Amino acid sequence: MLFMVKNGIFMEEFFLTSVYKFGDSMKKIIMAVILFSSLINAQNNFKDKNELRPNFSGALYLDQQTIPNLSPKFDSKENEKKKSPILAASLSLVLPGAGEFYSERYLKSAIFLAAEITAISVGLIYDKKGDDQTNFFQNFANQHWSVDRYAKWVVTNATKVNSAVNPANYNVFVNGKVNWNELNRLESDLGSYFSHRLPYYGEQQYYELIGKYPQFNVGWDDFGDENTPFEYDPTRKNLTKNFVYYSIERGKANDYYNIAAKAVVVLIVNHFISSLDAAWSAHNFNRSFDMNVSLEKFNNGLTSYYYPQLNLQYKF
DSSP: OOOOOGGGHHHHHHHHHHHHHHHHHHHHHHHHHHHHHHHHHHHOOOEETTEEOOOOOSOHHHHTTOOTTOSOOOOOSHHHHOOOHHHHHHHHHHSTTHHHHHTTOHHHHHHHHHHHHHHHHHHHHHHHHHHHHHHHHHHHHHHHBOHHHHHHHHHHHHHHHOTTOOGGGOOOEETTEEOHHHHHHHHHHHOTTOOSOOOOTTSHHHHHHTTTSGGGGGGBTTTOOTTSOOOOOTTOTTSOHHHHHHHHHHHHHHHHHHHHHHHHHHHHHHHHHHHHHHHHHHHHHHHHEEEEEEEEEEEETTEEEEEEEEEEEEOO
16 A cells, blocks of 8 residues: 555545455455355255256356256157057956956956856756666666567557557558657557657667656566556555666756756856946056156256156045
């Protein structure tokens, strides 16, 4: 500092020197404040729910490049995860449980598939049992029931059954063999308890009727011969043991086939119900879950960061 007072020079230089020094101090204070603020901002890193906030460097030309979520999101996988009710129903219509498996209802899929396997197994098993039982009772009938014995009794006792019928008018036996048409004609004319005509040998009705209606009781080998009397008894107490036994065994075959038939009904119903349930399961799956997958970009200054983001939403 110069101490000069001549012509006022001392005062002028003192003023100028003070201004310069004060300005330099203010610059230092301002720079210190800016530096302190930048340090604080650089340490602030926080999240607001789903948005990641960037760190600021304090440098304007860098901070203006820090813009989060500029990168385009990948398409949501929601459409890929959604299930088609029509496809689910079609799958289960072909194979019960398949549509439920497609709709990720694995327990129900196992239940419908188990029902399908069980019904098929039961149907096959009891159909085979019915076939075996049918072979058994038919063989029994071939051994113990005779159309010749039956026809002889009918011809011999025709007049006793219906006095208006002359058996000589019916050529039931031709060369020692039964003429089926003449036998059926005689049965029709006799009336009384001859309510049915004997079907041809080997037909399904042949094996059914001989063990079902009392008129055919006389054809069993434990009945006797054509001279043995027989009267129709509604209580069926006078039927032979072979007739009764045969009726029971034939009934068993029918029971087996009935079970097999019910198994087929279960199969059809299982396909239908599973198809409806699969469509409903797919519909519920689409209502219950929404899934969002995206790749997010976060810029911090000149550095870019990428991170995956998965959002799951369950709707009640």
